[in-house]
Amino acid sequence: MLRSLDIRDMLIIDRLELSLQPGLNVLTGETGAGKSILLDSLGFVLGWRGRAELVRDGAEQGEVTAEFDLTPDHPAREVLAEAGLPVDDTLILRRVNARDGRKTAWVNDRRASGEVLRALSDTLVELHGQNDDRGLLNPGGHRKLLDAFGDLDDDVARCRAAWRDLQGARRALREAEDVAAALAEEEDFLRHAVRELTDLAPEAGEDASLDSRRRMMQGAEKIREDVTRAYTALGSEGAEGLLRDASRWLDKAAEKAEGALDAAMAALERAMVELGEAEEGVAQALDVLEYDANELERVEERLFAIRALARKHAVLPDDLAALTETLSAKLSALDGGAEELLALRAEVADAEEVYDSAADALGAARAEAAEELDAAMAKELAPLKLERAVFATEITEADAGPDGRDTVAFTIATNPGAPSGPLNKIASGGELSRFLLALKVCLTSGVDGLTLIFDEIDRGVGGATADAVGRRLADLSGGSQVLVVTHSPQVAARGAHHWRVEKRVEDGATLSTVVPLDAAERVDEVARMLSGDKITDAARAAARTLLEI
Template sequence: MLRGLDIRDLLIIDRLELEFQPGLNVLTGETGAGKSILLDSLGFVLGWRGRADLVRAGAEQGEVTAVFDVPPDHPARGVLEEAGIPVEDELVLRRVNRADGRKTAWVNDRRASGEVLRALSETLVELHGQQDDRGLLNPRVHRQLLDEFGGHDAQVEATRTAWRDLSRAAKALDQARADLAAAQAEEEFLRHAVAELEALAPEPGEDAELDRRRRLMQAAERIGEDITKAHQALSSGEGAEARLGDALRWLEGVVDQAGEALDPPISALGRAMAELGDAVQGVEAALDSLTFNPHELEAVEERLFAIRAMARKHQVAPDDLGGFADDLRTRLDALDAGADAIAGLEQDLVAARSRYDSAARSLSSARAAAATALDKAMSGELAPLKMERAVFTTEITGTEPGPDGQDQVTFTVATNPGAPAGPLNKIASGGELSRFLLALKVCLTRETDGLTLIFDEIDRGVGGATADAVGRRLASLSQGGQVLVVTHSPQVAALGDHHWQVQKTVAHGMTLTTVTPLSTAARVDEVARMISGDTITDAGRAAARELLGR
């Protein structure tokens, strides 16, 4: 419920503080007094898109604050939680419009975007008028309205889930068919490439090892000569080994006469002889490794060049050829199993389509029943509005299947017996349209809690008993909730639980709008003005008292 509206420096309002109440709240005043400015101000703080030049002339900025009560089960709480804004029983919206056009908004003292404001507004306020910018005249939302009236939430969700499953199944089948077609187009290449790679059977690291062996064999002849010379220097008759041996024998021959002085050099020579033996063995092993079959170099080079050519052919590194072969084999396996996979996916699609058709048919049946109930409810609402001869019909026709089923819903009317039925916004006149919209709103709002309903001159074009009937339906609609009505009808104004008068004044060359809550006596004069015009007569006051006393 909207509890308070504080407006500062917007259009021709310098400062207004309004406290609204449950029930039927009526706002009256002469044409041009500024009633629409109140709605513009409320729309501004709720994030609705509207006029840009809102700041009052001479002011640096305009500001609107709206305070709502949100009980524990109010849907606005979900919007707040999703936006990360503290949830409290009192919801305070504040929005500032600076003279340069910049806008800033806060929700419970947290900065908020226009999107958050608009999401909250969907749960807080509905605005209706003869132009009905909230959708009753828009055939594209009639299906949604019928589903809300019928309480089809579970069936709509089941249909949407079945549609998502159907879409996924169709997409999976299409993708599998495309993959199979692509695989079939390259089947010859895949089989030939796999056969080549399996015949070559490259191993990880093999390229580097072959390259090392190739380099070694290419250098064998040159380095072999030097290694042979080193072997001869170490082990020949005149080599280091023979000389060290002679020196050791000579020293050992005189060790007894020389005493301990020769022990260290003899030990060192023994160690040197052992190390020299190891060196000779190592050199001999190196010479043996350089001995190879002359055809071996050719074989190594042929293998190395084959691996590198295969890598270039498939544009991968030599060490990645094994993994590449595995990928090709996987694609071949998929190709071989593709037909079976597609058959399974085709069965999945048939099953998904069957589930969707079942859910859509169930939803269609529910909509047909709800349409009958809505038409009956509308018939009951139109009679008190002096339109008992009019016929409201909810037409359901087939349409392309989609997430919301396979029904198109259109609200049609026939205003007189025998007259052709047509879309609501094309058949009804201004006054008739107002009453159709009011009746429709009464029917659609019966199970709606927590919304503040605003009707902007929805009684335009009607008077007398019809206006009285309109007022009574508005009063009925406000029971247990809150309705704000901008009206020029004395019959509607007299039925209000709370009454505000909107006036335009000029002071010191400045035009300002004021809004005043009316006492019982002041209400008599305001309703009398609405009856009599600018000059309030005693007869007008008497008629006003009669209306207010009903």
């Protein structure tokens, strides 16, 4: 609920503090007094797009502050939380318009964007007037309004969930079909490549191993010749024989050398051990260097085959094994793709069946809600002197979507037998006001906590019709806060709270203000609305009669 509105230096308002109440709040005043400026200022702090020049002449900036009370389950709380703004039972919006056109906004003392203000305004205030295209006159929103009237949130949620599942199943099928088509185009290549790679069966690290073996075998003949010579030099006919002879000769001499040869003989023994190890190592090398010319040919053939295949596929030789796995997986996917596509098509068919069921159920629920809304409107139109008019909720088939397959449009025929059409195309100004009021009464039945603003919605009507409009506004304010800008005394008399907008001239400047009226002042204001500038006793008597009804 809108608790207060504080306006400073906006258009012809220098400073105005307006405290609003639950129920029906009425704003009256002469034409040009500034009633529309209040709505412009409220729209400004709510982020609505309106006049470009709002700052009062002579002021550096204009400022509007609006304070709202939020119920525990008010949807504005969700908007605040999503925007990372403080959430409390009181919501304070403040917006400043500098002389140079810059606009700055705060929400609960935190800087906020115009986008956040507009998101909050959608949950806080509804504005209705003869030129209203934000809600009731916009056919794009009629389906949502019908769903709200019929309490179809659960049906809509089921339809949206079914649509998401259907879209997901269709997307998965399209992706699988694209993959299958791409694989089919390279099927010949895949089969040949996998067969070629599988036959060769290259292993990681095999290229380096084969290359080393090949180089060793290629140089083995020359190496073996030198190694053989070394082996002969180390053997019994070479160093080994000489060392044994030396050892034998020293043994004979040691007996008479009185220990002088002990160290030398120990060193010679160690040398013979080292010589034996060297001879054994050389023998092992000779075994390794022993090769078959056919083996060299086989090694070279495999090495060249691996490198040729690597060049063919533009990969390193060590990556051929991984490439084999990758291409084999693609080939398996191609071979198993038909079964996968069948399964995915079955999932799409199942999802379509679920969606069709949900959309049909939602369409049936909408048709039922449309009948109820049409019946409720018929009851509301009669007291508003529109008993000959026919309101109809037309539902036509549309392309399938998350909200079903229905297009909803509110239409009217002002007289029996007359063609029906959109609200804003068929009704006259006065009729349109009453249609909008009746529709709003029906759509908000049982909904509490709304702040509704009606801008001269009673224009073009008077007498009993204006009285009927006032009664409906009073009924509508039972569970909500209603703010009405009106020129109708019948409507003004129904207000629970009454303010008069006045214009004055100070120091050559025209200023506007809002004055709360007590009981006596209300009588004079309603009398002025009845008789004009000159308030007569008869007008006051008529005003008292209206106010006592």
